[in-house]
Amino acid sequence: MTEPLLCVENLTKRFGGFVALTDVSLAIAEGERLGVIGPNGAGKSTLVNCISGLLRPEAGRVYFAGGDITALPAYRRARLGIARSFQIPRPFRSMTLEQNLAIPRDYAAREPTDADALLAQLGLGPKRGALPGTLTQIELRKLELARALAARPRLVIADEVMAGLSHAEIDEMLTVLLALNKSGITILMIEHIMRAVMRFSQRVVVLDAGRKIADGAPADILADKEVERAYLGA
Amino acid sequence: MAAGYAATRYVANDYYFYAAYIVLQYVVIATAWNILGGYAGYVNFGSAGFYAVGAYTAAILYQLFRPPLVAMIVGGGIAAGIIGLAAGYLTLRVKGVYFAIATLALAVVLETIVNNWDYVGGTRGIYVLHPHQVAGFANYARLLFFAMLVLAVASVVLARSIERSRLGRGLAAIRDDEQAAESAGVPTLRLKLFAATLSGALMGLAGAPFPYYVSHLEPGSAFSLAIAVNAIAMPMIGGATSWVGPVIGAVLLGGAQQIATVTISSILNLLIVGLLLIGFVIFAPEGIVGLIRRLWR
Numbered sequence: 024m025t026e027p028l029l030c031v032e033n034l035t036k037r038f039g040g041f042v043a044l045t046d047v048s049l050a051i052a053e054g055e056r057l058g059v060i061g062p063n064g065a066g067k068s069t070l071v072n073c074i075s076g077l078l079r080p081e082a083g084r085v086y087f088a089g090g091d092i093t094a095l096p097a098y099r100r101a102r103l104g105i106a107r108s109f110q111i112p113r114p115f116r117s118m119t120l121e122q123n124l125a126i127p128r129d130y131a132a133r134e135p136t137d138a139d140a141l142l143a144q145l146g147l148g149p150k151r152g153a154l155p156g157t158l159t160q161i162e163l164r165k166l167e168l169a170r171a172l173a174a175r176p177r178l179v180i181a182d183e184v185m186a187g188l189s190h191a192e193i194d195e196m197l198t199v200l201l202a203l204n205k206s207g208i209t210i211l212m213i214e215h216i217m218r219a220v221m222r223f224s225q226r227v228v229v230l231d232a233g234r235k236i237a238d239g240a241p242a243d244i245l246a247d248k249e250v251e252r253a254y255l256g257a
Numbered sequence: 258m259a260a261g262y263a264a265t266r267y268v269a270n271d272y273y274f275y276a277a278y279i280v281l282q283y284v285v286i287a288t289a290w291n292i293l294g295g296y297a298g299y300v301n302f303g304s305a306g307f308y309a310v311g312a313y314t315a316a317i318l319y320q321l322f323r324p325p326l327v328a329m330i331v332g333g334g335i336a337a338g339i340i341g342l343a344a345g346y347l348t349l350r351v352k353g354v355y356f357a358i359a360t361l362a363l364a365v366v367l368e369t370i371v372n373n374w375d376y377v378g379g380t381r382g383i384y385v386l387h388p389h390q391v392a393g394f395a396n397y398a399r400l401l402f403f404a405m406l407v408l409a410v411a412s413v414v415l416a417r418s419i420e421r422s423r424l425g426r427g428l429a430a431i432r433d434d435e436q437a438a439e440s441a442g443v444p445t446l447r448l449k450l451f452a453a454t455l456s457g458a459l460m461g462l463a464g465a466p467f468p469y470y471v472s473h474l475e476p477g478s479a480f481s482l483a484i485a486v487n488a489i490a491m492p493m494i495g496g497a498t499s500w501v502g503p504v505i506g507a508v509l510l511g512g513a514q515q516i517a518t519v520t521i522s523s524i525l526n527l528l529i530v531g532l533l534l535i536g537f538v539i540f541a542p543e544g545i546v547g548l549i550r551r552l553w554r
């Protein structure tokens with residue numbers, strides 16, 4: 024087996040007395056689609072922040088493309104090829120869509136980025152000169168994704184990009200993500216919506232109360248007793 | 258600038274040069290404030306501190322070597338730039354109102370040091386007398402005016418080129434959302450430190466000729482509340498997201514204050530500034546530049 028693209032080893036993150044992540048390990052192969060699920064407060068967003076560099080773990084290491092990135096600041100990780108979207112869209116509000124994409128293009132991308140093509144690909148072409156304040160929910164989510172892609176990443180962490188979207192919109196988003204994966208981008212999907220994760224992921228990791236309780240194919244996860252207990256509290 | 262120099266030859270009344278010096282000084286200060294406050298969104302309440310570092314560095318250099326004016330200005334800029342870098346390193350990790358309080362505290366600390374430092378005259382102040390004659394200018398006030406004109410033009414040109422560069426876009430991303438900027442590859446701490454250093458240095462440049470301007474430098478005037486307030490009010494009233502804003506704000510407010518000083522009273526100045534600032538924050542938060550843009554569309 025080849026070396027994984029991202030490898031998280033024994034990650035522990037505390038906020039004061041609260042332990043958000045306990046000894047979490049996971050790996051993603053290049054080109055894989057991995058889903059991470061878990062109830063509210065399971066530590067999903069903390070995990071994303073530890074991988075993308077906005078938080079520093081108390082213990083454990085993060086490896087990316089063979090190198091130890093545990094001590095690197097977020098911007099260096101972005102330049103290495105880790106891009107993320109935010110759970111609640113956080114566009115640069117004073118900038119047009121085009122200018123939003125210019126930031127990762129100028130600061131993170133190692134190869135030239137065609138911002139216009141990206142916006143068109145995500146169906147935001149006609150809005151390229153608009154300000155984010157005029158966008159709808161799904162358009163904002165797409166902008167999050169477009170901005171992540173403008174960094175020309177090897178790994179995209181999609182943090183709840185589908186929350187609050189309708190069924191049709193979720194399908195639309197899934198189509199986009201699958202196409203991206205086909206083009207060679209590894210995708211880590213953090214999601215609440217079971218239906219979407221199960222359809223999208225080749226493998227699913229389940230977090231509960233900061234611990235990893237399952238890791239396997241979607242069908243096995245659905246059959247897992249511990250996962251059922253975590254979700255239904257039975 | 259040529260017109261400015263010509264004016265020093267042909268305008269008879271010295272008062273105009275004293276007044277224009279102050280307005281131009283505020284163009285530099287407001288532009289400097291805006292590089293950190295407007296572009297990156299970090300509000301500095303301690304501008305007077307950086308200004309005073311420039312002024313007192315010039316005074317110290319004067320005590321030591323009696324150097325030419327240019328050396329005093331450069332020295333003041335470097336010293337204030339170093340303070341900006343150090344202060345930035347200590348405070349730029351805190352955001353919003355905490356950063357503002359930290360800068361305010363910095364100015365108080367600096368003033369306390371000067372107040373208790375005998376070499377620069379402590380609270381009594383210190384005499385810094387400019388040379389009597391200078392080649393090419395009728396008197397020293399006119400030279401100071403011209404020096405400040407050069408500094409104003411240079412700082413505005415610098416701010417404008419930053420605004421339109423990759424660096425300026427990075428600062429704007431920090432202002433809009435710092436974590437999103439960092440995640441998009443923007444080295445936020447490094448950019449903020451650069452902005453703090455440059456902003457501090459420009460304020461120091463603005464303060465360096467001040468000892469010669471007043472002849473008697475004392476902490477009360479160097480750490481003046483007027484400077485701290487104007488540094489914020491001028492870009493906010495003019496429009497903080499573009500280089501034009503601070504210039505408009507400084508010329509309008511600075512000019513109005515000069516006129517008010519002569520015609521009404523020098524004490525009313527800050528009241529006028531305060532009322533205008535409140536008015537703009539409520540009715541036109543994007544300043545005059547924002548108002549014009551809105552009417553344009």
